[in-house]
Amino acid sequence: xxxxxxxxxxxxxxxxxxxxxxxxxxxxxxxxxxxxxxxxxxxxxxxxxxxxxxxxxxxxxxxxxxxxxxxxxxxxxxxxxxxxxxxxxxxxxxxxxxxxxxxxxxxxxxxxxxxxxxxxxxxxxxxxxxxxxxxxxxxxxxxxxxxxxxxxxxxxxxxxxxxxxxxxxxxxxxxxxxxxxxxxxxxxxxxxxxxxxxxxxxxxxxxxxxxxxxxxxxxxxxxxxxxxxxxxxxxxxxxxxxxxxxxxxxxxxxxxxxxxxxxxxxxxxxxxxxxxxxxxxxx
Amino acid sequence: xxxxxxxxxxxxxxxxxxxxxxxxxxxxxxxxxxxxxxxxxxxxxxxxxxxxxxxxxxxxxxxxxxxxxxxxxxxxxxxxxxxxxxxxxxxxxxxxxxxxxxxxxxxxxxxxxxxxxxxxxxxxxxxxxxxxxxxxxxxxxxxxxxxxxxxxxxxxxxxxxxxxxxxxxxxxxxxxxxxxxxxxxxxxxxxxxxxxxxxxxxxxxxxxxxxxxxxxxxxxxxxxxxxxxxxxxxxxxxxxxxxxxxxxxxxxxxxxxxxxxxxxxxxxxxxxxxxxxxxxxxxxxxxxxxxxxxxxxxxxxxxxxxxxxxxxxxxxxxxxxxxxxxxxxxxxxxxxxxxxxxxxxxxxxxxxxxxxxxxxxxxxxxxxxxxxxxxxxxxxxxxxxxxxxxxxxxxxxxxxxxxxxxxxxxxx
Amino acid sequence: xxxxxxxxxxxxxxxxxxxxxxxxxxxxxxxxxxxxxxxxxxxxxxxxxxxxxxxxxxxxxxxxxxxxxxxxxxxxxxxxxxxxxxxxxxxxxxxxxxxxxxxxxxxxxxxxxxxxxxxxxxxxxxxxxxxxxxxxxxxxxxxxxxxxxxxxxxxxxxxxxxxxxxxxxxxxxxxxxxxxxxxxxxxxxxxxxxxxxxxxxxxxxxxxxxxxxxxxxxxxxxxxxxxxxxxxxxxxxxxxxxxxxxxxxxxxxxxxxxxxxxxxxxxxxxxxxxxxxxxxxx
Numbered sequence: 001x002x003x004x005x006x007x008x009x010x011x012x013x014x015x016x017x018x019x020x021x022x023x024x025x026x027x028x029x030x031x032x033x034x035x036x037x038x039x040x041x042x043x044x045x046x047x048x049x050x051x052x053x054x055x056x057x058x059x060x061x062x063x064x065x066x067x068x069x070x071x072x073x074x075x076x077x078x079x080x081x082x083x084x085x086x087x088x089x090x091x092x093x094x095x096x097x098x099x100x101x102x103x104x105x106x107x108x109x110x111x112x113x114x115x116x117x118x119x120x121x122x123x124x125x126x127x128x129x130x131x132x133x134x135x136x137x138x139x140x141x142x143x144x145x146x147x148x149x150x151x152x153x154x155x156x157x158x159x160x161x162x163x164x165x166x167x168x169x170x171x172x173x174x175x176x177x178x179x180x181x182x183x184x185x186x187x188x189x190x191x192x193x194x195x196x197x198x199x200x201x202x203x204x205x206x207x208x209x210x211x212x213x214x215x216x217x218x219x220x221x222x223x224x225x226x227x228x229x230x231x232x233x234x235x236x237x238x239x240x241x242x243x244x245x246x247x248x249x250x251x252x253x254x255x256x257x258x259x260x261x262x263x264x265x266x267x268x269x270x271x272x273x274x275x276x277x278x279x280x281x282x283x
Numbered sequence: 284x285x286x287x288x289x290x291x292x293x294x295x296x297x298x299x300x301x302x303x304x305x306x307x308x309x310x311x312x313x314x315x316x317x318x319x320x321x322x323x324x325x326x327x328x329x330x331x332x333x334x335x336x337x338x339x340x341x342x343x344x345x346x347x348x349x350x351x352x353x354x355x356x357x358x359x360x361x362x363x364x365x366x367x368x369x370x371x372x373x374x375x376x377x378x379x380x381x382x383x384x385x386x387x388x389x390x391x392x393x394x395x396x397x398x399x400x401x402x403x404x405x406x407x408x409x410x411x412x413x414x415x416x417x418x419x420x421x422x423x424x425x426x427x428x429x430x431x432x433x434x435x436x437x438x439x440x441x442x443x444x445x446x447x448x449x450x451x452x453x454x455x456x457x458x459x460x461x462x463x464x465x466x467x468x469x470x471x472x473x474x475x476x477x478x479x480x481x482x483x484x485x486x487x488x489x490x491x492x493x494x495x496x497x498x499x500x501x502x503x504x505x506x507x508x509x510x511x512x513x514x515x516x517x518x519x520x521x522x523x524x525x526x527x528x529x530x531x532x533x534x535x536x537x538x539x540x541x542x543x544x545x546x547x548x549x550x551x552x553x554x555x556x557x558x559x560x561x562x563x564x565x566x567x568x569x570x571x572x573x574x575x576x577x578x579x580x581x582x583x584x585x586x587x588x589x590x591x592x593x594x595x596x597x598x599x600x601x602x603x604x605x606x607x608x609x610x611x612x613x614x615x616x617x618x619x620x621x622x623x624x625x626x627x628x629x630x631x632x633x634x635x636x637x638x639x640x641x642x643x644x645x646x647x648x649x650x651x652x653x654x655x656x657x658x659x660x661x662x663x664x665x666x667x668x669x670x671x672x673x674x675x676x677x678x679x680x681x682x683x684x685x686x687x688x689x690x691x692x693x694x695x
Numbered sequence: 696x697x698x699x700x701x702x703x704x705x706x707x708x709x710x711x712x713x714x715x716x717x718x719x720x721x722x723x724x725x726x727x728x729x730x731x732x733x734x735x736x737x738x739x740x741x742x743x744x745x746x747x748x749x750x751x752x753x754x755x756x757x758x759x760x761x762x763x764x765x766x767x768x769x770x771x772x773x774x775x776x777x778x779x780x781x782x783x784x785x786x787x788x789x790x791x792x793x794x795x796x797x798x799x800x801x802x803x804x805x806x807x808x809x810x811x812x813x814x815x816x817x818x819x820x821x822x823x824x825x826x827x828x829x830x831x832x833x834x835x836x837x838x839x840x841x842x843x844x845x846x847x848x849x850x851x852x853x854x855x856x857x858x859x860x861x862x863x864x865x866x867x868x869x870x871x872x873x874x875x876x877x878x879x880x881x882x883x884x885x886x887x888x889x890x891x892x893x894x895x896x897x898x899x900x901x902x903x904x905x906x907x908x909x910x911x912x913x914x915x916x917x918x919x920x921x922x923x924x925x926x927x928x929x930x931x932x933x934x935x936x937x938x939x940x941x942x943x944x945x946x947x948x949x950x951x952x953x954x955x956x957x958x959x960x961x962x963x964x965x966x967x968x969x970x971x972x973x974x975x976x977x
Contacts (some may be wrong), residue, residue: 002796005786009851010802012783016848017809020820027819034358034383036366036819077714084711090704095711097961101718104956106909106927109949112934113721116728116942120525121537122741124724138740140525143472144673158717163902167857170898174864204860212853215810222911226934231473232527233669244815248359250658251383253819260812267811272804325759350919355935363819363916367826369836532940540737559733 027257034251046258055234055242056259062149063218063238070156070220071213074164077157078209082168083194096169103162111226114155118142118227145235148228152236155223160216164209171205172198207278211271218267239263315346316597317371319360321583322353323425324551326616338603345596354475365389372591373601378412378584381421382653390420391587396598404605409622412650413584421584422605423622424613427549428580428641428648429483431571435564437465437544446545446568450484450512453545453571457521460544468516469534469546472526472672478664479579480531483547483570484509486577486649492660493652499660499689502682508573510678514671526672539563550641551618567640578641580648582622620645656692663688725953728946729753736943749943753951756944760929761921762951769926770955772842773907779847780854780903781896787851788858789884793867806852814849818916821845825917837919845917846907853906854899861895901963908956926952 028046031039050056085096102110117125120140129135142148175198183193199206221240224230230237230245237245239259247256320331328351335347350371352360358380364370365387376384384390397419402410405423413421433446441459457467471480482492482501490505516522523529523543535552537543539560547570556563570578585604591597603609607625614621614632620641621627632638651657667685670676708715723743728736729752731745756762791799814821825835825845835841869891873883889896914925924932930948934940 002790002794002799005790005794006796006802009783009787009855010805012844012848013806013809013851016821016824016845017812017817019824020817021812023820023823024817033387034362034380035387035389036362037387037389081711081714084707087703087707088700089707090700091708095708095715097957098715098718099711100960101722101957103905104960105721105949105953106911106930108909108911108927108931109952110721112931112945113725113949116946117721117724120528121542121739122737122942124720124727124741124743127741127743128720138524140528143525143528161714166898166902170861170895173894174861204863208856208860211807212810212856219812219815221815229474231665231669232673233666233675235675240815247819248362250662251358251380253362264811268808271807271811275804275807350921353932353935356915359818359916363822366819367822367836369826369834536737540739542739559737 024257024260027254028261030254032252032254032257034253036253042254046254047262050255050258050262055237056239058234059230059237059239059242062236063240066149066153066156066238067214067218069153070160070217071210073153073157074160074213074217075206075209078161078164078168081161082165082172083198085165085169086172099165100162102159105159107159107220108222108226110159111155111223114151114223115142115227118151142228143232145232148232149236152224152227155227156217156220159223160213164213167205167209167212168202171202175201203278207274211274214270214274215267218263313346314344314593314596315348316373316593316600317348317350318600319357319364319371319374320349320351321357321375322351323617324554327351330613330616334604334609337609338600341603342596342599345593345599347600368590370588370590372593372597373585373587375424375583375585376421378421378423378582378653379651379657381413381584381586382415382655384586385415385420386655389586389589391589391591391594392418392420393422393587393598394419396587401602401605404623404625406622406624406627408580408645408648409582412582412653415653421586422601423582424585424604425583425617426580426620426622427551428620428644429479429547429549429570429578430640430644431545431547431568432538432552433545433566433568434538434541434543435566437463437541441465441544446566447571448568450487450571450573454512454516454521457516457544458519461519461521466523466537466543467521467545469529469537469543470513470516470522470526470672471531471534471546472529472669473533474530476531477668478661480547481509481513481664481668482579482649483577484512484573486579487570487575488512488573489575491649492664493654493657493693497654497694499686499693501664501689502679502686505574506682507679510668510671510682513668514678517672527669538565549618550620550638553637554616554618567637569640569644576644576647578644578648580645580650582650654693655695656689659692660689722950722953725946725950728943729950730947731943733941733943736941752943752947755941756933756947756951759944760933760948761924762926762929762948764922765924765926765929766952766955768839768923769908772839772846772925773904775843776846776850776907777900777903779843780850781900783847784851784854784858784899785896787855788862789888791855791859792862803856806855809849810852810856814910815912818912821913822916836917837923839918839923842914842917842925845913846910849913850903850906854903857899857902858892858895861898862892865891897963901960904959905956 027038029041029043031042033039081099085092085099105113117123118141120126120138120143125141126135126138139147141151179197180193183197188196219240221244224236224238224241225244228236230241240263243256243259246252246259318331320327328349331349331351335349338347339345361370361374361376381390409423409426410419413419413423431446437460438446438456441456441463443456443459447453447456453468460467471477485492485501485506488505488509490503490509491500494500517526523537531548534543534546535548535555538546539556541563556565569576585601587594587597587601605623610621610623610626611629611631614626620638621632626632663685667681671678671681727743730748730750732747732749735745790796791803822836825841828835830838830840865888869887870883873887874880878886909927911927911931914928918924918928930945930952933945933948
């Protein structure tokens with residue numbers, strides 16, 4: 001009976017994800033032409049070329065920075081935002097709608113709008129910061145990795161907040177209100193009841209938020225691709241933008257397949273470790 | 284009032300499903316030729332649709348279906364199409380991809396279809412890039428060369444009488460422009476053709492990208508000189524600010540607004556200026572020289588797929604596209620250079636002084652060589668020049684490293 | 696309204712103000728650019744207000760992007776994909792949270808793994824698969840149905856995972872009380888469980904809908920016929936790989952493409968808040 005309920009999802013997900021996965025594995029050990037024709041078997045050739053590639057190694061490190069910064073920033077901002085939105089205050093519906101708003105813009109479109117906003121010549125970011133006296137002259141934000149990458153991280157955080165806040169709000173609403181009243185009667189301060197009641201009860205939601213965000217952010221393509229295409233000098237590449245470039249720009253689908261398998265292993269390892277750690281703590 | 288939005292949605296879902304299924308109408312059974320065209324401008328789609336319907340009028344048995352794809356997505360589209368066996372019959376491709384097409388056995392050799400009279404329609408130099416191993420696989424559908432655009436008003440304001448002919452003059456004029464607060468020579472520093480923008484300096488200093496031995500040759504003294512020149516322009520503040528945030532299009536926008544005095548680009552900017560900045564007072568001059576004159580010439584090819592089931596019909600359409608009127612309309616609309624003799628003789632081109640500057644540069648033109656690893660070389664060079672532009676590396680070591688990287692891919 | 700509520704409201708809004716500004720900024724940019732005439736778009740220095748309102752940008756863009764058709768396509772594809780995902784994920788989530796079965800842990804992990812791959816790398820395989828499945832005269836390639844199935848499948852994992860964790864917070868007593876009242880299990884699920892779970896289903900449906908609405912890569916690969924393209928595809932195509940970009944039209948397009956979803960959020964928001972607070976969860 002349980003399997004019967006699970007079966008449709010299993011079949012559908014397996015077909016749509018299993019077959020392409022098999023394709024990636026096949027391509028990762030093959031010599032593949034620019035147009036996807038398999039010319040021969042190369043064994044570990046694609047993998048050894050990948051590991052010897054300095055751009056890959058740099059992108060790997062940068063992917064970790066990117067993921068930690070975006071997910072960390074998102075969770076740190078989303079929790080207080082969710083707590084405020086959980087309060088009963090005038091205009092709460094409007095506030096919730098506003099916070100959810102970035103979600104209604106597709107990631108690619110959001111990246112386009114931000115790219116335009118950060119344009120050194122015509123962008124309103126420079127204009128606004130200059131009129132506030134925060135900048136003395138226009139800044140070419142996308143010209144240097146020192147400015148481009150932090151901007152991309154900030155955009156990444158902003159677009160991840162709605163989803164995360166929603167999860168947190170769902171979690172907060174599942175906590176029965178009377179336990180706070182009881183805690184208040186027992187003389188607990190607000191900080192105490194957050195630390196001792198809210199946080200533990202939110203653990204499951206926090207976990208979902210972190211795991212899903214890590215997976216999404218790790219695989220997040222449009223922001224970096226639209227804003228800098230991994231440049232200048234490969235200095236804003238993360239793995240997913242690099243593999244896209246490998247596959248569809250440099251015409252090396254074989255090596256791209258190897259990179260994507262490496263990515264899969266990394267996320268898989270992360271998730272397993274994280275899930276195990278959480279279940280051990282809970283036990 | 285227990286109706287949830289979902290109950291309402293559920294009702295419409297069935298109807299929608301039906302629509303999604305039925306609206307996938309089956310294609311007509313007449314002979315259908317499918318063409319994948321690259322997006323050049325807003326005029327591209329309408330042009331090919333018009334040609335398709337004109338052709339259909341003359342050949343009622345053949346339907347032409349056009350799909351216009353952005354350059355950014357074209358390779359991805361072709362890759363998935365080919366691997367799924369659902370590719371069109373004809374496609375426009377970057378000539379630089381042709382070698383892979385031929386190697387994979389995707390492209391049909393066209394020699395059997397081309398009568399001597401057909402071959403004679405073309406300007407010979409433009410047919411060459413489409414030949415591999417003595418056979419013609421691609422026809423030059425679009426061609427362009429590069430020259431320097433200069434803003435006459437800005438130069439006059441800085442007291443410069445005529446366009447600089449050499450790089451030394453460019454530096455001197457840019458100094459004068461700088462004292463007027465004007466960015467002198469624009470440098471492109473990101474996205475497609477970042478490498479090419481530097482080749483202009485490389486070639487005019489007597490260097491080359493790939494040597495006759497098939498190895499990377501750009502890390503030569505000429506190359507170091509060329510890159511040092513660009514670097515010093517940036518250091519002295521003679522270019523626009525933040526060159527690595529400017530793609531070719533960004534730089535062109537800057538030029539249209541009169542905010543950079545000189546830049547090198549293709550003829551299609553003429554059309555854009557006419558539309559978007561009709562009052563701009565500008566001229567076109569050859570690429571500045573150091574030791575010699577040079578420009579970059581590039582063609583896009585149209586290929587016939589080997590697995591096409593309607594090759595004869597497809598060829599008929601190609602033949603039609605390369606007759607005079609369709610050619611003139613295309614080249615005029617997109618702002619390219621004529622690739623056939625008949626269009627070159629059209630008054631639009633012979634009487635167009637600006638276009639003639641481009642045409643006159645063709646004898647000194649460098650084409651992108653048809654070698655494997657060209658794309659990797661372009662990428663390695665782009666990365667190297669970017670690292671120099673942002674001040675992360677010095678010209679010589681950066682070029683050396685890029686040459687090593689390029690050599691790993693060249694000819695493989 | 697008591698003074699306490701007023702003060703609390705002020706504090707809440709004050710606390711939210713940085714994020715409100717950051718969220719609204721790009722919308723201000725979109726609106727400002729969307730109504731500028733082309734020559735003012737590239738003017739330097741840029742200004743927020745145009746000298747005249749160039750509403751024709753919307754009409755030009757509507758035509759250039761065939762906006763109406765694309766809007767309809769996006770709606771149909773996203774709604775049906777959401778139904779597919781929820782229909783498949785709902786029973787699975789119920790099983791995961793209520794019926795301990797062998798291999799449940801394994802199933803959870805399988806779901807998680809399916810979430811881990813970026814569609815960008817899967818497109819090649821997806822395309823080959825679609826090209827191998829015949830439908831009517833052709834194959835699944837260039838059909839809305841193909842895109843719907845893929846979107847649905849990609850969202851199962853998230854939907855099942857999300858629903859299961861909400862279901863776990865619903866007290867079992869509710870259903871068990873219904874069994875005592877003489878309901879069978881299915882009846883209890885339908886009459887007691889589902890209404891209580893409605894907010895969770897709503898949240899999940901929204902996420903799935905938005906994910907489908909915003910997806911780019913799969914749509915780009917699968918859809919050919921201009922009359923079948925989705926909105927995201929159309930809008931991104933206005934920018935990517937073009938020799939010149941009409942920013943005012945692009946911003947008009949992003950603004951219009953965003954509106955339906957934004958309105959949906961605003962409308963469902965109320966219902967959601969209600970569901971969350973009035974639900975039998977407490």
